[in-house]
Amino acid sequence: MIKAVLFDLDDTLVDTTKLAELARKNAVENMVRHGLPVDFNTAYNELLELINEYGSNFGRHFDYLLRRLDLPQNPKWVAAGVIAYHNTKFAYLRSVKNSRRVLLELKREGYKVAVVTDGDPIKQWEKILRLELDEYFDEVFISDYLGVKKPHPKIFLKALKKLDVKPEEAVMVGDRLYSDIYGAKNVGMVTVWFRYGKYRDKEMEYVEYADFTIERLEDLLKIIRGLNNEEKVSSDTEVHAD
Amino acid sequence: MIKAVLFDLDDTLVDTTKLAELARKNAVENMVRHGLPVDFNTAYNELLELINEYGSNFGRHFDYLLRRLDLPQNPKWVAAGVIAYHNTKFAYLRSVKNSRRVLLELKREGYKVAVVTDGDPIKQWEKILRLELDEYFDEVFISDYLGVKKPHPKIFLKALKKLDVKPEEAVMVGDRLYSDIYGAKNVGMVTVWFRYGKYRDKEMEYVEYADFTIERLEDLLKIIRGLNNEEKVSSDTEVHAD
Numbered sequence: 001m002i003k004a005v006l007f008d009l010d011d012t013l014v015d016t017t018k019l020a021e022l023a024r025k026n027a028v029e030n031m032v033r034h035g036l037p038v039d040f041n042t043a044y045n046e047l048l049e050l051i052n053e054y055g056s057n058f059g060r061h062f063d064y065l066l067r068r069l070d071l072p073q074n075p076k077w078v079a080a081g082v083i084a085y086h087n088t089k090f091a092y093l094r095s096v097k098n099s100r101r102v103l104l105e106l107k108r109e110g111y112k113v114a115v116v117t118d119g120d121p122i123k124q125w126e127k128i129l130r131l132e133l134d135e136y137f138d139e140v141f142i143s144d145y146l147g148v149k150k151p152h153p154k155i156f157l158k159a160l161k162k163l164d165v166k167p168e169e170a171v172m173v174g175d176r177l178y179s180d181i182y183g184a185k186n187v188g189m190v191t192v193w194f195r196y197g198k199y200r201d202k203e204m205e206y207v208e209y210a211d212f213t214i215e216r217l218e219d220l221l222k223i224i225r226g227l228n229n230e231e232k233v234s235s236d237t238e239v240h241a242d
Numbered sequence: 243m244i245k246a247v248l249f250d251l252d253d254t255l256v257d258t259t260k261l262a263e264l265a266r267k268n269a270v271e272n273m274v275r276h277g278l279p280v281d282f283n284t285a286y287n288e289l290l291e292l293i294n295e296y297g298s299n300f301g302r303h304f305d306y307l308l309r310r311l312d313l314p315q316n317p318k319w320v321a322a323g324v325i326a327y328h329n330t331k332f333a334y335l336r337s338v339k340n341s342r343r344v345l346l347e348l349k350r351e352g353y354k355v356a357v358v359t360d361g362d363p364i365k366q367w368e369k370i371l372r373l374e375l376d377e378y379f380d381e382v383f384i385s386d387y388l389g390v391k392k393p394h395p396k397i398f399l400k401a402l403k404k405l406d407v408k409p410e411e412a413v414m415v416g417d418r419l420y421s422d423i424y425g426a427k428n429v430g431m432v433t434v435w436f437r438y439g440k441y442r443d444k445e446m447e448y449v450e451y452a453d454f455t456i457e458r459l460e461d462l463l464k465i466i467r468g469l470n471n472e473e474k475v476s477s478d479t480e481v482h483a484d
Contacts, residue, residue, distance in 0.1 A: 034371065075384065076376070079367030090332070125321030129276065134318070142317065 002190065002227050004165045005106055005220075006156075008174030009117035011197035012217075013103075014127050015094045018197075020056065023088035024048075027062065030084035036077045038069055057120065095131050096196070098218045103136040105221055112163050114139040116156065116172070118149045118179065139163060150176075151183025160187070171227075173220060175199050177206035185209040190227065192220055244432065244469050246354035246407045247462075248398075250416030252361070253439035254459075255345075256369050257336045260439075262298065265330035266290075269304065272326035278319045280311055299362065337373050338438070340460045345378040347463055354405050356381040358398065358414070360391045360421065381405060392418075393425025402429070413469075415462060417441050419448035427451040432469065434462055 010016035028036075028044045036043060046068050050061060058064075062081035066074060106113050113136055117124050121142045128134050139162055143155045150156075160167055167188030174180025174192075176199050181191045186209075193210035194217060207213075212223050252258040270278075270286045278285060288310050292303060300306075304323035308315060348355050355378055359366050363384040370376050381404055385397045392398075402409055409430030416422025416434075418441050423433045428451075435452035436459060449455075454465050 034376075075363030075367045076371070076382070078364050079371055082364060083368055083371055086328075087332070090329070121317030122320045122324060125317045126325055129318070129321050129325055134276075140318070 001231055002171055002224050003169040004112040004163045005171045006114050006116045006159055008180045009115050009124055011175040012194050013096055013099045015096050019092055022092055023085045026088045027081040027085040030080045031077045034080040093130050096217055102217050102220055112138045114159055116141045116159050118143045150179035153187050156184055156187045177203040182206040182209045243473055244413055244466050245411040246405045247348055247413045248356050248358045248401055250422045251357050251359035251366055253417040254436050255338055255341045257338050261334055264334055265327045268330045269323040269327040272322045273319045276319060276322040335372055338459055344459050344462055354380045356401055358383045358401050360385045392421035395429050398426055398429045419445040424448040424451045
């Protein structure tokens with residue numbers, strides 16, 4: 001019997017990849033508009049390369065972009081990038097299609113609902129509060145607080161304990177086969193891989209750990225209802241057999 | 243003959259104090275709204291004390307606010323503060339009343355116009371670009387780039403050199419008697435103290451370095467026209483006397 005549904009945040013409930021791409025494009029465009037002496041494509045590709053090397057949470061992307069382009073330090077260009085990036089992030093932050101409906105249905109049907117995510121705790125809460133998703137969640141677990149990252153079992157075990165459910169009573173839904181699916185399966189949870197965003201073709205070596213794969217978040221409802229009906233049918237049958 | 247007018251940025255062209263106060267109030271209000279278990283006044287006063295001790299550019303105000311209130315770490319409350327703070331800063335950033343008209347008049351009358359400011363170069367440029375003030379300025383000088391702060395003469399001397407004017411041909415306008423007025427007077431510039439914002443009654447021991455004091459930015463135009471007419475009259479007289 002499924003009693004709790006745990007969600008990853010980025011690219012599962014929050015449309016992170018789409019937003020980041022738009023924000024970066026707008027940033028480079030605004031830098032060029034304010035005098036950055038290279039064409040859009042050159043600068044944008046260099047930025048993607050930089051993010052690939054330094055990670056998306058590196059705080060000095062635009063600054064380092066100038067270095068990589070052999071340009072002098074110029075706070076005006078950096079500011080132009082920062083402004084467009086932030087404006088986009090605030091104006092275009094969106095939840096994943098149908099995620100709000102799925103969360104509402106799950107709450108209506110009595111499931112415990114939680115978030116299990118990596119990332120900077122304040123930034124993760126910013127996304128949740130800006131989208132006003134907080135009311136849907138019984139708990140929000142951020143791995144940073146335990147000093148681990150998914151797929152480390154500690155974060156999943158803590159969530160299960162706090163929600164007071166057994167692993168087999170909980171579903172983990174996430175976009176990453178490694179951190180979400182492999183991680184949750186390792187502690188005995190039911191796993192639903194949401195094939196979405198930039199990881200849709202990545203980490204395929206862990207695909208065997210996914211009990212289910214969905215491409216639309218709303219398909220999660222059918223899976224959970226199916227699991228609980230199946231169990232109900234089989235326990236009805238058992239009763240009948242007595 | 244005045245040829246150039248140099249402006250400080252914060253509380254001279256950009257309405258910084260008003261904005262910061264509003265942003266901080268909204269931040270604390272949103273923290274309380276999201277469950278911070280203290281009343282608004284207690285939290286707000288503690289925040290002001292904290293900012294007074296750590297400075298307004300300290301990056302972890304809301305985080306430290308929880309510590310000072312003997313509350314546990316809570317990224318949700320911090321995020322609520324950060325969101326409201328940033329939303330306010332973006333939505334309510336304003337130029338000082340009549341500053342745009344003053345800048346336009348000065349440009350129309352042929353003066354060189356520049357900014358001489360302390361502070362983080364990217365943040366200062368962010369304000370300039372968000373307010374679309376950049377077209378008015380021949381140059382923007384940010385002291386950080388020289389490793390000094392106002393009133394160090396280096397920043398003023400660099401500005402004068404780049405603008406190609408003598409000290410006595412340049413007016414410095416700023417809200418701080420120490421950094422702007424005392425600093426500019428020290429290198430021989432004409433000084434106009436804009437008595438505005440949180441420094442309107444501060445640093446009075448340097449008031450003797452102000453050649454003029456104004457409480458409305460538009461009064462600057464009269465002063466500059468007056469200085470140039472006076473000189474024109476006196477040089478006409480000289481010519482006449484020959």
